[in-house]
Amino acid sequence: MIVGKVIGTLVSTRKLDNLVGSKFLIIESASNMGTDKRIVAVDQVGAGIGDYVLVALGSAARIGATREASIDAAVVGIIDDENDILLKY
Secondary structure: OEEEEEEEEOOOOOOHHHHHOOEEEEEEEOHHHHOOEEEEEOOOOOOOOEEEEEEEOHHHHHOOOOOOOOOOOEEEEEOHHHHHHOOOO
């Protein structure tokens, strides 16, 4: 699991049937998470641009999905107060 910030959304008009209705977010991971990458994650909790979020990766993302889906990253939590953690962007 990583901590990141939502920096945008992604629209996909053609996708697998089990992803129809899913919201895709672009997440910039905190540099102290061991990666400086941007990833696309399926939103499971209603996060928005500017929110700090928890992102599950790999099989944990698929297990947390509400339906069987081919996903590798899922937003599973919104961090209430980003001042409580040390984030470096």
